[in-house]
Amino acid sequence: MENTKTxxxxxxxLGEQMRALRLRADLDQISLAERAGVSLxxxxxxxxxxxxxxxxxxRMLRALGRAEWLSSLAPPVSISPLxxxxxxxxxQRASRKRPPGKPDNA
Structure with missing residues (x-):
């Protein structure tokens, strides 16, 4: 896995890939924004x-038909109950303060 990039x-x-997907889908930026429900x-x-x-x-990935990318970003992770x-x-339990002048057994 490549971790050397900033x-x-x-x-x-990622921006370049999104642009390439948009162009491959023959969409301009305005059309993608409208289709995805986001601003230009x-x-x-x-x-x-x-x-x-x-x-x-x-929203943009879904509009470009690439929702499967999202699954690769968030694979299921299991965690044990322990x-x-x-x-x-x-x-920590909050200590209960008694009003001044009241005895403990009141």
Missing amino acids: VDEWAFE TAVKNIESGKGATLKTLI QMLKARPVR
Whole structure:
């Protein structure tokens, strides 16, 4: 797995791929924006590597017929119940303060 690229390099490469997919689908940026339900600026930002929201990326991939890419980004991960318990933050019980002047057994 290639981990030598910077975040900006990955964003630029993904943007180029999104642009290529759009062109292959014979869509202009406005048509893709309309089809995906996103702004034209969002399409331009992704294609230029400037980024956008994750929801925008998902909408664009779906509009371009590449929803399967999303599955490869988030493969199912299993976790055991014991791992879940270990990862749960320990909550401390809040101490109850008694109003001033009240005895403990009131």
